[in-house]
Structure formats: structure tokens, C-alpha cells
Amino acid sequence: MTIAVTLLLGSFVVGLGTGLLFRAWALMLVSPLVAIVSAIVLQTSDFEFLAGVAVIVGCLVISQLAYLLATFHLHGGEVSMQEEVDGNPNEHRQKNVRDQDE
Numbered sequence: 704m705t706i707a708v709t710l711l712l713g714s715f716v717v718g719l720g721t722g723l724l725f726r727a728w729a730l731m732l733v734s735p736l737v738a739i740v741s742a743i744v745l746q747t748s749d750f751e752f753l754a755g756v757a758v759i760v761g762c763l764v765i766s767q768l769a770y771l772l773a774t775f776h777l778h779g780g781e782v783s784m785q786e787e788v789d790g791n792p793n794e795h796r797q798k799n800v801r802d803q804d805e
Contacts (some may be wrong), residue, residue, distance in 0.1 A: 706748050707758045710741050711765050718766035730770060737766050758801025 714737050721733050741762045745755040 706744060706750075707754075707761075710744060710758060713743070714762035714766040715722050715769045719773045720767030721766075722770040723777065727770075730767070734763060734766065737762050 717733060717737060722731050739757045740761055742755065745758060750758070
């Protein structure tokens with residue numbers, strides 16, 4: 704159980720680091736590495752097949768969610784559904800635009 708939690712935590716850290724430092728293309732390189740390392744660690748720890756698959760899928764999901772969390776943290780002010788709906792910037796972006804104009 705400790706190995707599974709450690710792998711999930713490690714996947715979270717890898718996803719977070721990828722989101723803070725790289726673009727989405729890096730996930731194509733990081734995700735297979737997370738899966739392969741997780742599979743090797745679980746195989747050497749004598750995990751059963753279905754339990755191992757569940758942990759690997761969990762690692763991949765956690766890694767992707769951590770990437771999204773980091774991306775939204777960095778670019779949260781630039782992403783606005785309100786702009787997409789009516790074409791006008793939201794209040795936060797309007798304030799930033801006014802500050803830049805002055």
C-alpha cells in the first residue's frame with residue numbers, strides 16, 4: 704500500500720512540475736515514463752495484475768490532473784469563459800487592461 708501511495712504522490716509531483724515548466728507536448732513524453740516506471744516498481748513489488756493496472760491508471764490520472772492544476776494556476780487570469788461567451792473581458796482583465804493603458 705505504501706508503494707502505491709508513493710507512486711501516486713510521485714506522479715502528482717511530476718505532473719505539477721511538468722505543468723509549471725513545460726507545455727502540453729511534454730505530457731506525451733512524461734505520461735509513458737510515469738506508466739513504465741510505475742509498472743516496473745509494481746512488478747518488482749509483486750503486485751497483482753489488476754491492482755497494478757489500477758495503480759498505473761491512477762498515476763496517469765493524478766499526473767494529468769496535477770498538470771491541469773499547475774496550468775490553471777499559471778494562466779488562470781488569461782482563461783475566461785466569459786470572454787468566449789460575449790466577447791467582452793471579465794472584470795479582472797478589464798482592470799489589467801486599464802492599468803496597462805495608464
